[in-house]
Amino acid sequence: MIKGILKYAHHLLSESITGGDTVIDATCGNGNDTVFLSKTVGTNGHVYGFDIQEQAIIHTRDRLAREQLTNATIIHDSHSNFIHHIPVDRLTRLGGAIFNLGYLPGSDKTVITNSETTILAMEGILSHLKQNGLIVLVIYHGHKGGDQEKEHLLHYVSLLDQTYYHVLYYGFINQKNEPPFILAIQKRH
Numbered sequence: 001m002i003k004g005i006l007k008y009a010h011h012l013l014s015e016s017i018t019g020g021d022t023v024i025d026a027t028c029g030n031g032n033d034t035v036f037l038s039k040t041v042g043t044n045g046h047v048y049g050f051d052i053q054e055q056a057i058i059h060t061r062d063r064l065a066r067e068q069l070t071n072a073t074i075i076h077d078s079h080s081n082f083i084h085h086i087p088v089d090r091l092t093r094l095g096g097a098i099f100n101l102g103y104l105p106g107s108d109k110t111v112i113t114n115s116e117t118t119i120l121a122m123e124g125i126l127s128h129l130k131q132n133g134l135i136v137l138v139i140y141h142g143h144k145g146g147d148q149e150k151e152h153l154l155h156y157v158s159l160l161d162q163t164y165y166h167v168l169y170y171g172f173i174n175q176k177n178e179p180p181f182i183l184a185i186q187k188r189h
């Protein structure tokens, strides 16, 4: 069966992340990806989750507590500042990251991710990622401002040197209403 977008995003990460890795949820939102990452890296690994909205931080911490998951640190800051929040020994084990872009469902639709901070964070993460580490971007672009972010990101990833990075595009090209799609970047060396 062809996997849906969120299922495939998790599938890609579960294939590349190993137990004990450090991973980043760049946009915690309601915490779905954080919980998934927390279970995937296991008790020796650690998740660093970021969001700029307090509501998202509260939801994500609640989700983790309900599932009794203790290997995650949830940070109320932009993902572009990730470097200031992750200890060096954890950073050397950085195995993956997910960016679920757009706005927080059920919340203020004007608080959206934007290409400037997304690309800043991606550049930093790519430079610290382990060999074969993976960044997965789930790109929602139907909202106001979403199209611009999509175009900037497509341009940015298309220029990444193929010697060092594999870049994957995964999406359903016959779906109506601007469906989300995935960009995944794997560090080869």
Ligand SMILES: C[S@@+](CC[C@H](N)C(=O)[O-])C[C@H]1O[C@@H](n2cnc3c(N)ncnc32)[C@H](O)[C@@H]1O
Binding pocket: 026, 027, 028, 029, 030, 031, 032, 033, 034, 050, 051, 052, 053, 056, 077, 078, 079, 080, 100, 101, 102, 103, 104, 105, 111, 112, 113, 114, 117
């Ligand atoms: C589509 S939602 C994420 C959904 C989430 N992954 C989940 O599983 O529920 C996008 C989130 O990105 C957050 N966001 C926007 N700009 C951000 C930034 N610069 N740094 C971190 N989070 C940001 C928004 O507040 C929003 O909660």
